[in-house]
Amino acid sequence: MEASDLAHLAVVIPVYNESGNILETLDSLYEKVQTPKTVYLIYDFDEDSTLPPVKKNLSRYPGLSFIKNKYGKGALNAIKTGLEETGEDAVLVTMADGSDDYAAVDQMYQKIKKGAAVVAGSRYMRGGRQIGGPFIKGSLSRLAGLSAYYLSGIGTHDLSNSFRMYKRDLLDKIKIESTGGFELATELTVKAYLAGYKVDEVPTTWVDRAEGKSRFKLFKWLPGYLKWYLRLLFSLPHKIPRS
Numbered sequence: 001m002e003a004s005d006l007a008h009l010a011v012v013i014p015v016y017n018e019s020g021n022i023l024e025t026l027d028s029l030y031e032k033v034q035t036p037k038t039v040y041l042i043y044d045f046d047e048d049s050t051l052p053p054v055k056k057n058l059s060r061y062p063g064l065s066f067i068k069n070k071y072g073k074g075a076l077n078a079i080k081t082g083l084e085e086t087g088e089d090a091v092l093v094t095m096a097d098g099s100d101d102y103a104a105v106d107q108m109y110q111k112i113k114k115g116a117a118v119v120a121g122s123r124y125m126r127g128g129r130q131i132g133g134p135f136i137k138g139s140l141s142r143l144a145g146l147s148a149y150y151l152s153g154i155g156t157h158d159l160s161n162s163f164r165m166y167k168r169d170l171l172d173k174i175k176i177e178s179t180g181g182f183e184l185a186t187e188l189t190v191k192a193y194l195a196g197y198k199v200d201e202v203p204t205t206w207v208d209r210a211e212g213k214s215r216f217k218l219f220k221w222l223p224g225y226l227k228w229y230l231r232l233l234f235s236l237p238h239k240i241p242r243s
Contacts, residue, residue: 009037009109009165010091012082014075018096019049025098026054026061032102035109039064040086041096042078050096076184079162083171092165093185100163101204108165108202117170117197118189120156121163121204128158132208140222144229152232155199159186159232160225163204170197183224190232 011029015022022041029039039061043051051066058064067085071077079093090112094100100121108119123130124145130138145159162185174191178184193199 008088008090009033009035009105010082010086010088011037011039012042012079012086012091012093013039013096014042014069014078014082015048015050015096016044016073016075016078017049019053021097022050023053023057025096026064028098029094029102029105030061033105035106037063037092038086038088040067040082041065042067042069042082044069044073044078074180075182076178076180079184080176083166083176087168089168090165091168091171092163094163099206099208101206104202104204105165111200111202112165112167115198116155116200117167118156118192118199119165120158120185120189120199120201121161121206122156122158122201123161123204123206124157125201125203127203128205130206133206144225148229148232152193154189154193154232156189156201158201159189159229161185161204161206163206164189167197178224181224183228186225186228190228193232194235 013025026039041050041054041064043066054061054064067081069078070081070085082093083091090109092105092108094102104121108121111119122128124142141160145157148154148159149157162182164185166188170188170192174188174195176184176187178187189199
């Protein structure tokens with residue numbers, strides 16, 4: 001499919017008891033994103049507290065659908081489900097906690113239309129920033145992103161942010177190996193770059209969640225991020241098979 005043929009966007013949002021954040025997140029998404037879109041909430045279980053407030057206010061969110069996680073609980077499995085069960089030409093992954101900057105989405109989509117396979121919402125490029133969050137997590141993320149950018153030439157300063165957009169062609173051709181945590185975005189970005197796809201970025205502002213508790217487990221999931229960081233630095237571009 002040619003870049004000019006892209007006409008629609010899937011927005012995949014994994015949710016887990018986000019009743020305190022979800023309406024504000026959806027309001028911001030629908031207000032700021034002008035690109036034609038279908039929004040998918042990916043949930044683990046029917047009793048998830050996220051679902052009732054959304055269903056009660058469904059008329060505010062045209063094009064919103066619910067998909068049950070088919071791989072078992074967890075954000076990574078929910079994202080995998082969303083990537084596979086949606087059919088749009090581009091897919092945006094974003095969190096339900098209100099941390100992501102939806103003012104960047106239309107620009108991300110334009111870069112997909114112009115040929116990028118991955119477009120990262122970048123906290124660490126010029127114009128991007130991060131507000132709040134654990135100091136150690138933020139420091140390691142920034143160090144990994146900037147060092148990967150300058151040492152490998154990959155097209156983003158932010159290797160770990162889950163807020164990014166993917167072209168369907170990439171998702172159809174690259175097999176996902178990640179099994180836990182949030183390192184899926186890093187895996188897909190590294191594999192895309194090593195397979196010769198274009199990786200791009202737009203500046204974004206990430207703001208730590210105002211409600212609820214993050215499920216990010218730094219030290220449990222760090223080996224997964226490290227695996228793909230090292231794969232990037234010690235592999236030659238265009239040597240990862242596309243299927």
